Amino acid sequence: MDVAVGIVAQRNNARAQELAQTLVDTLEREYEGVATVVDELTGAAIDADGVPIPAMGDRDFVVSIGGDGTLLFVAREVGATPILGVNLGEVGFLNAVAPDDAREVVTELVGRLRETESLEGRKLARLQASGADGSWTLDPALNEVVVHGPRRGHGGGATIDVEIDGQRYTTSRADGVLVATPTGSTAYNLSEGGPLVQPAADALVVTQMAAADGMPPLVVDPDAEITLTVSSAETAYAISDGHDRRELEPPATVSIAVADEPVTLVGPQANFFDALEKLE
CATH class of the missing domain: 2.60.200.30 (Probable inorganic polyphosphate/atp-NAD kinase; domain 2)
Structure with a gap:
């Protein structure tokens, strides 16, 4: 099956924008039938076409690159669309994926979608x-x-x-x-x-x-x-x-x-107790 992926990088964060570029290049190079889009601000930063984040509501999943605040923002804009959180913040209760692992995790999700046409995730009440x-x-x-x-x-x-x-x-x-x-x-x-x-x-x-x-x-x-x-x-x-x-x-x-519609997080899940230690 064809797979559509949205990518949102934290605003004014060069590291997040560079990772977004890496993910776009990886998916377009290694997979046929994978369509990627980035948000408008990221598109301007990496010289790519961007779309408003609410337009990613029809994607198979959206990658949020940043802290928990970025994921909260993305969740508000894309509704029930599954989200993968890549953590560039300090704590990371919602973002479980380290930047160095993002490329591998995203490609695994794409492969799983092609095999099963679905993604399992954790439902978070709103x-x-x-x-x-x-x-x-x-x-x-x-x-x-x-x-x-x-x-x-x-x-x-x-x-x-x-x-x-x-x-x-x-x-x-x-x-x-x-x-x-x-x-x-x-x-x-x-x-x-x-x-x-x-x-x-x-x-x-x-x-x-x-x-x-x-x-x-x-x-x-x-x-x-x-x-x-x-x-x-x-x-x-x-x-x-x-x-x-x-x-x-x-x-x-x-x-x-x-609310009737929860948020769905896909990919590896954050360890709650490990994250708590970072609050101290």
Whole structure:
């Protein structure tokens, strides 16, 4: 079968761009019937035709070259298309492939696709935040959804009520509340005192941020109905993965649930505990 591969290199990273060029040259030289495309910024850097990243949604898989932030960006743009992460960052919870191994791993994936016409991968849940009245929806979040007041710090919080399956868990004045996936437990959630969650765990985490009268972080079933109602503030925000932002007019209620479409990571998988050691 013919195979279509997308390649995205971290912005303004010469090493990532050089590796993208190597992968393009390798696939086009060693395989007939393999079509490669790079993102527009990488194309400009290596003198190749580039396409917008959302246009890679029809590829068989996309190679993300950079840190976990690059992979988060790629996942947001390509939806359900499988992603292979090549790690140029320091930790690498999502990117398991070392740059020196990228050429071998990518060619193996292409060969496997030609033999089986499919790729097995690890499914990562994403979160979908929306207005309780259904009038708006944020982009799916691979790490977390945050609801907070006008700003962090003194005088910038809000009263936020947390309900799980219609039952109130806590109400407190706080900077905000975040809901994280297992993937996101190592990110913003961890910095706010939330627990680490193994990637394969079927759970979500609800963590208050600098609450005046807070409760411990709560681990809930992924099928739970989570609602955050923010009040006692002039304005507030709901934010998906630090990117997609919705301004709220309190009192306002945000509903958070697992999104229909997960992210699929293919190729070697990162070792969670090895990556944790790099956080120290």
